[in-house]
Amino acid sequence: MKKFWMLAPALCLSLAGCLGGGVSSSESPAQNQDASPPQPGFGGGATTVRFALKSGTQPVSCGSKLSNIGSSHANAQLTEGMMYVHDVALITDQGQEVPLQLDQANKWQFLNLALLDFAGGSCKQPNVDDNQPLDGSNSDVVGTAPAGNYTGLSFKVGVPISAKNAQGKEVGLNHQPAHSPPHPILxxxxxxxxxxxxxRFMRVDLAPDGGVKRQDGSGDPKWSFHLGSTDCKPDRNIAGGYRCGKPNRFKVMFDRFDPKSDRVVLDVQALFAGNDITRDDSADFGCKSNVTDAECQPIFDRLGLRLNESQPGANDGGQPLDDGRHSRVFRLEKIAS
Structure with missing residues (x-):
């Protein structure tokens, strides 16, 4: 390709002149971004990062009837769909991640943490342990970003161990008494x-038609995926008082993102693609982030998480497998105008 341009400089110049200074290509996002000129992006200010739960192209909410789920192409009903995200950041055209300052008046947000509830309160059981759901659903993270030229997005799935409040004090988030959380979303x-x-950082529960069966004849109505930190032990030296051997938090990153026109989709079909949600012969019906649960390996692979240690003593269980740029369950889509 380089040889062609060296042999025909006059043609190159004439084309540039005729087309107003250059030739664009739909292939440009796949090229080396370092060699490309800075792309115009979002300028900052008030920012809403929109999320959605879908099954393929189908929007999903409480009680949605889903089809073609998992390796058995099952039909199922959504009975739960919630997820925590934190450290939401916009990425500048220079590759710098700038944290979004979350709106603390928003009931779904606290410090650097937001709760996304795609299913809504109607999926919840009332009067369970005196803890009521927050009214309605939420699929947005709302905040502000300083002026800049932003072309990308990153966020992490999970509840962090702690975060600093406006006074600079470290506040425990993932671990605290259930009866006295620092904020209702916790x-x-x-x-x-x-x-x-x-x-639980992410909870997506499905009720397949006919339920979930085991070889011994027992069964359960639901196949549940619950993601959270495991191997947790008390540690008074850190905020919250616990340290977990397998954190199970992971990052998602998009190099090209504009909050005015894009939203982030969590795809249920992609999430469960490697699992048969009508069968389960392990201890749990579904995956509860247990390293001994065979059903967890496919779903962790798709999330980009290491389920267990790569080898004894490696201490890399529960760690991300990559930088988050190649998610198999999250994607971007354009918001309909």
């Missing part, structure tokens, strides 16, 4: 994970 009962002394 007191939702069905996202508490008391046996791990923390929270």
């Amino acid at each position: 007191g939702v009962y069905w996202l508490m994970w008391e046996w791990q002394s923390g929270h």
Whole structure:
């Protein structure tokens, strides 16, 4: 390709002149971004990062009937769909990640953490342990960014161990008594994970037609995916008082993102593509982030998380497999005008 341009400089110049200074190509995003001129992007200010839960192209909400789920192409109903995200940041044309300052008056947000509830309160059981759901649903993260030229987005899935408040004090987030959370989004009962002394970071529960069966004839109505930190032990030296051997938090990154026209989609079909949600012969019906659960390996692979240590003593269990740029379950789509 280089040889062609060296042999025909006059043609190159004449084409540039005729087309107003250059030739663009739809292939440009796949080229080396360092060699490309800076791209015009979002200028900052008030910012809303929109999310959506879908099954393929189908929008999903509480009770949605889904088809073609998992390796058995099952039909199922959504019974739960919630997720925490934190450290949401816009990426400048120079590659710098600038944290979005979240609106603290928004009931779905606290410090650097936001709760996305795609299913809404109607999927919840009332009066469970006296913890009521927040009214309605939420699929947005709302905040502000300083003026800049932003061309990308990054965020992390999960509840961080802690975050600093406006006074600079470290506040424990993932681990605190269920009856006295620092904010209502951390007191939702069905996202508490008391046996791990923390929270479920992501909860997507499906009820397949005919339920979930085991070889011994037993069954359950639901196949549930619950992501959270595991191997947690008390540690008074850190905020929140617990340290977890397998954090199970991961990052998602998009090099090209404009909050005015793009939204982030979590795809249920992609999430469960490697699992048969009508069968389960392990201890749990579904995956509860247990390293001994065979059903967890396919779903962790798709999330880009290492389920267990790569080898004994490596201490890399629960760590991301890459930088988050190649997600198999999250994608961007254009917002309909």
